[in-house]
Amino acid sequence: MRAVKNSVAAQPRYFTEKFSDAKPVGKVVGSVSPVGVLRRGADAEGVISIDHGGIRIQPILNPGWGKEGVVYGPYQRQNGLAFAILLLNGHNASQTGKVERYDLRLRRWIKGSGTDSRWQRILRWPGSMQRSGIMRRLVWWLRESLRTINSVEVKENLATGWFDKEVPQEPLGSGNLFVMHSIGPENGELWVNIGRRMLPVVRGVQNLPLYLVIVLREEGAAYYCASLPNAKDCAPYPEMRLLAIDPFQREPELYAGLYQSILGEIGFKVDTRVFGARVEHVPDWERWYGSAHAADTLTGSGSLAQDPSEIGGEWKIIEGSMLRTPDGVRSDSRMSSASLFPETMSGLVHVLVQVPAEGYAEAGLLFRCQDAEYGWRFLASSKGCQAQIRTGAEWQDCAV
16 A cells, blocks of 8 residues: 655645646556645555546455545645535445455356357457456456455445545545445445535436535535436536535545545456646635525624524524523523525525423524414424424424
8 A cells, every 4th residue: 555645845835736747557546746746645456547538446356445546635625625526426426345256247248238159259359359357357257256345344446535544444434525335226326424424415426427525514515416417306507405514523634536446247348547746825815604694693683683693694583582691592481483585595404403301492494484273393402303384373393
């Protein structure tokens, strides 16, 4: 395994990497890009190269984290520091698992689609472009058939974003990352890290290019994605969809990049491609709320409506009392609620709620409210969470 130390070149604070310099396998990690940025990381099996304007990561013989990846840094966490990456994951459903016997796999490979006879395929193979990497493929099939690759099941195949280490042995739950999780027939599921837990945000991710952006905050980060037009649950580039907000992570030093833990399921050649990477500070997002069009820490003193929100307008008390405190807003009434009506329609809404460990109290969010008898709400308490809808006199549970 090869990890790069701080001895190669001075790294510019911010950069745009388009991979215009070709590099053979095993020569990417440790190289300096044309813009003067040092490519750190690890390439234990020598499968990372650069060609045709992009990084290429070939299939890995020994699945696991901390073996194959390219990162940049370190960077100090700050509001508005963004990492963007444009990539095409080799196979979103990549995972470990038992495959058919080695001899059966060889026969199936020699037979191919069945369009040509076996002898025609064998005679044509020496001149085929597909012969490169055949020994690695044969070794992969043999290891999988003997179940000697790894006794631990690996279903998370790609991680990209802000890592807490240059060579992470277990990136899940640390830093601020996008992670691709295999869900079998539905292909992949995109996860994000929220307070050391992985939250699914897009299910059934297609094998299409993804443009992923993570904007750091002093505490946490905001996650954005885009892809091709009509890609499932993604905005069409150059528009971006805000997927989630993390208010918890606080690692002061981070590395921007990606790591691959496994590629492919049964040894066929599917390479991951990375076409661009960028680290930049976004001045318009250097406040604690980033790109939000309405935001309030809810701290202070006096009535909530006494002071306007930091951005988004004035609060209106609907019922009860809502009081600002140094720790956030609280209510002295049995039932209290307040509303905020920003000028722009809201998409993702992020609210942080703390409930008492003992006794019973609940807090929640009202949304899609037309009047006092029609709307939705989401409630959190020490007993759990529930989503409800109201179309008349009473609230009805939708999910608990």
